[in-house]
Amino acid sequence: MSAVEKRLAELGLTVPEVVPPVAAYQPAVVVDGVVYVSGQLPLVDGKLPLTGKVGAEVTPEQAYDLARTCGLNLIAALKHAVGDLDRIARIAKVGGFVASTPDFTGQPGVINGASELLGQAFGDAGQHARSAVGVPVLPLDTPVEVDLIAHVA
Incomplete structure (x- = not known):
């Protein structure tokens, strides 16, 4: 078990x-020591726990939790790509997209939600640059999608 997984277990x-x-993409691709992780939805056991727009059907607190789930799915994609976290x-870099009301x-x-989880899981190595933008709609009517770029040692 990696140190990252141990920190997650403590949580x-x-x-x-x-x-x-x-769709037609890979969860993550490694190129020259850089991991590009595709946008991750807050899927749990293959299902979205909530759909809709933040500010309407989804509260900011619920959306935070969904972003945290996206963060966990990002970690899963990283593990899949590099083996040992x-x-x-x-x-x-983290890119966050929030389907929200105008x-x-x-x-x-x-x-x-995603950024804080990455910091808890990776410590100082989890501190990152970031974008967080509002969009009118996301795939499957998910409220949140998050992607990232990481460097491999």
Whole structure:
């Protein structure tokens, strides 16, 4: 068990199986020591726990939890790509997308769900640059999608 997985276990979490792609792409691709992880939805056992827009059907607190699930799915994709999570030298960039109503402006707080989990799991190596943007709709009517770029040691 990697140190990352031990830290997750202390949070009561385990790394799930990698989420199978819902279209024509790979969950993660490694190129020259850089891992590009495709956008991860908050799927749990193949299902979305919630659908809709943040600021309407989904509360910011629920969306935060969904982003945290996206973060766990990002970790699963990283593990699938590199094998040992301790090989991740740095989470460099996170991109967060929040399907939200036009008047909702709390996208950064929502994506903190993923960012904070990555920091807890990877320690200093989990501190990253980030974007958090609002969009009108996401695949499968998910409220949140998160991707990332990481460096392998």
